[in-house]
Amino acid sequence: MGSAVCGLVLVLPQLVAVYFMFLAYMADPVGPWDSExxxxxxxxxxxxxxxxAVTALLTWLFVKATWLRKWWYAIPTALAIAALLRLTVFAPEI
Incomplete structure (x- = not known):
C-alpha cells in the first residue's frame, strides 16, 4: 500500500511537469517582436x-525508505534534462 501511495504522490506532479514541458516545447515565437x-x-x-527537483528529493526519500525502486529516479532526471535542453540548446529564437 505504501508503494502505491508514494507512486501516486510522485506521478501527479510529474504529469503536471510533463504538461508544462509540452507547453514549453510547443511555444514558437511568431516573429522577432514576440518576446512574450x-x-x-x-x-x-x-x-x-x-x-x-522536488520530485527527485521525494524519490530519494521514498527509495531510502524502500517503498520504491531506484528506476523512479529516471523520470525527474529525464524531465530536468528536457527542461535544460529547452532553456539552452533548443531555446526559441526571436
Whole structure:
C-alpha cells in the first residue's frame, strides 16, 4: 500500500511537469517582436526544473525508505534534462 501511495504522490506532479514541458516545447515565437512567447517558454521550463527537483528529493526519500525502486529516479532526471535542453540548446529564437 505504501508503494502505491508514494507512486501516486510522485506521478501527479510529474504529469503536471510533463504538461508544462509540452507547453514549453510547443511555444514558437511568431516573429522577432514576440518576446512574450519566449518568456513563457522559459518560465514553463523553469517550473519543470523546480518540480523535477522536488520530485527527485521525494524519490530519494521514498527509495531510502524502500517503498520504491531506484528506476523512479529516471523520470525527474529525464524531465530536468528536457527542461535544460529547452532553456539552452533548443531555446526559441526571436
Amino acid at each position: 512567447t519566449v518568456a513563457h517558454s522559459n518560465f514553463a521550463s523553469g517550473l519543470v526544473l523546480a518540480v523535477s
